[in-house]
Amino acid sequence: MYMRPPSQILKDSIKGVASPMLDALGMFDRWIDQVRASSSVWTILMYHRVIDRPADDPFGLGMCVRLRRFEEQIAYLSRNFNLLSVRDAAACLERGEALPPGSLSVTFDDGYLDNLTLAQPVLERHGVPWTLFVATGGLQEGQSFWWDRVIRAFAATEATHFDPDALGEPLGLPRLPLAGSERKATLEAVLTALWDLPIEQAMVLVEAIEQQLVPNLPADRGPQAPRASWAQLRELCARGVEIGAHTVRHPNLNLQTPAAAAAEMQRSRRVLEEALQVPVVGFAYPGGRMSRSVVETARQCGFAYALSTVSCLNHLPSDLFALGRVGMPDAGVADFKRSLHGIAHRSAQRPVLTQPAPL
Ligand SMILES: [Zn+2]
Incomplete structure (x- = not known):
């Protein structure tokens, strides 16, 4: 079983010390006060999972936030920002109205069970509205997402090397080591290579x-990433959570024809609307992959807005079909403030359509 290497643990510890020191000096608060006073900045946060077992996040790929830290983040956000669902904020902008100062929206992607069991109680306790973008493929059958299957195989394997030549389909990678800290780098290379392939080919691989890597691994071994069932999604709807579409198979939409991309968008929307009996007006591009053609397709599909994973704050007026989001770190409030500060200063010079973050 893979263990996080000492170098990564050391890096996390340094961040855990340096950011609170700078925060104690008021380094970030002066700037955040300006964001909170502004009606022309809309901050949208992106989460995927909240976990209470560190073993479920063996590689620290940026998709999981530990429950204790999530509680700290949400308590801070609810005290300091105006929280509203993406749907309500987008509708406000569509009507030509200004957003409240310090507007901030919380989003989750994909549709994991822990969004209901761990995140929702915290969000509800603090009165935070939020939006969940659900990929619908394999949900009925309880299948894991394709990247979680790869992560689990890499975490549990006893192999010393990964050999792409033996897969039967080209992956475009050489033979790579799995020992120590090299295992995470190999996993990241494999996930990136899979993202660069059409979804049909990626699924075969x-x-x-x-x-x-793990022939005959029992289902209850290795890190677990269960998805919310239809009944559990209905429960979230009943609690007022906005549900958005996130395609069926979670493909790289840039590699699909406009017709195939439109089918992924419309099918996931229709399945959600029929199963949950709620209107679905929002969309999130899987993995943030969004060419200009994909953005146009989302617009033509009749959504009210679409979210990317481009790491930036949204300076209004923004294109509602290319909204940026801040990926939330598995870190305390001080480090969140530091990363928000850094993102805002970087995004000031960045175009909207840039290479997005993975997943
Ligand atoms: Zn996703």
């Missing part, structure tokens, strides 16, 4: 990777 995911199956082959499992066969190579």
